[in-house]
Amino acid sequence: MARELPTSLLMFIASRTASNRVFEAVRAAGFHDVTVAQARLLMGIDPDGTRLSVLAARAQVAKQTATALVDRLERTGYVERVADPLDGRARLVRMTPRALAILPHARDEEERIEQEWRDHLGADRMTLLRGALEDLREITDPYA
Amino acid sequence: MARELPTSLLMFIASRTASNRVFEAVRAAGFHDVTVAQARLLMGIDPDGTRLSVLAARAQVAKQTATALVDRLERTGYVERVADPLDGRARLVRMTPRALAILPHARDEEERIEQEWRDHLGADRMTLLRGALEDLREITDPYA
DNA sequence: CTATTATAGTTCGAGTCTGGGACTATGTGA
DNA sequence: TCACATAGTCCCAGACTCGAACTATAATAG
Structure with missing residues (x-):
């Protein structure tokens, strides 16, 4: 069993994977x-x-x-x-319209990821996860 | 109220802030x-x-x-x-020993962040948050 | 109304990060 | 022994990053 990772690093792992997937989806849609x-x-x-x-x-x-x-x-x-x-x-x-055309592809992939995570955790825990993350914005988001 | 952000983006916000803080703490300890x-x-x-x-x-x-x-x-x-x-x-x-000397500074700052988050969310929700993030590793960590 | 100061954005320069492609040296398997 | 795979390096070009200095416009003080 690996040593306990910081919570922030656990977030980094998941968010980087998600980010990579969105980026790949956009590329696959032709925006190279x-x-x-x-x-x-x-x-x-x-x-x-x-x-x-x-x-x-x-x-x-x-x-x-x-x-x-x-x-x-x-x-x-x-x-x-x-x-x-x-x-x-x-x-x-x-x-420009070209940039706007990217958005649906990015949003769709985000939607898919969100659904996969919900399937993996169960709806209740996913809701708790989101809630906790939103509350953390109060002390971590310079723009909150 | 802003539109609903993807869960992965919420993670990115928090993890980037944490990462910046750890980086700054290491700098402040003399590792420029x-x-x-x-x-x-x-x-x-x-x-x-x-x-x-x-x-x-x-x-x-x-x-x-x-x-x-x-x-x-x-x-x-x-x-x-x-x-x-x-x-x-x-x-x-x-x-080298020089690199090893960085670790306590990084770990201390991570510890502080962890504690601040726990204070903000409450111990129970923090535990739930960690648990959910650890479970997500199963589908997001290429090294899990 | 003018002089001072602040702000928005750009340019220049230098160092870092990044990966494609090609290469050498060593290990592996037929 | 020979073909192939793997570990690491080098070369190269482009992207990212920011400190510093600059221009133009705005805001403020007197």
Whole structure:
């Protein structure tokens, strides 16, 4: 029997496997030029567009990193930069239809994973698991 | 209220925060030249040393990546490569005393996090959370 | 209204991470 | 003995990352 792993590491193991599966599902759907780092940034974009600095904060990377990632995402046609009508310094990063087309594939795979986990644990324990994780956000999510 | 996040993403949020804290605690203890990628590899080293290919598999990176990471870890004095007596092709990667000195700092911070989470959720729910996560390993941990 | 200060974003530069492909050396099995 | 598999390395190119310095615009103070 292995030594007891930290709870956070148990979370890491499960979440990484899930993340890999979603990423693979998106690739399998034909999106071969999105990387994990880019996807992490994409996740933070609001429907009406989001400022780069906000994106950087959400993905927990430096502004320069976000600039580089958006550059690549723009070159490959997943996002566009539009002027922010409220602030002449700022620009809003918005998803293109191509990026929006990714979402259903990602959501479907997430849905499948969720169902597999529920099947494995049973509905009651899955509900308890989710509840505990949601409560933990209060002390672990810088954006909660 | 925000839309419902996938369970795996909730895990990611908590585990990333925990990971950042452990990393910061190690830095604060004076280890300024270890990176996250290197730490991930270090975690996989057994007390008697571990082959590079096993390390690569555990960290889920390519062999060449593991080679590069071990190169850096060796240059900064955290690991050493020794001949594997059982296989002339292989070499065992072993922690040096310097690497071993990191462990208590990491474990202490993990312990603190664990306690904070337990305080926040209550002992019973924390136990349920851990139990569910351990069971999920059966279907999410390639090394379970 | 101007001067100062703060903020949004970009560019530059250097180091790290990553894996595809090809290679050497050693072990394994027919 | 010979074919094949495995452990590890090297080369290479691209992606990621951020400190530092910069431009342009906004907000604030006097």
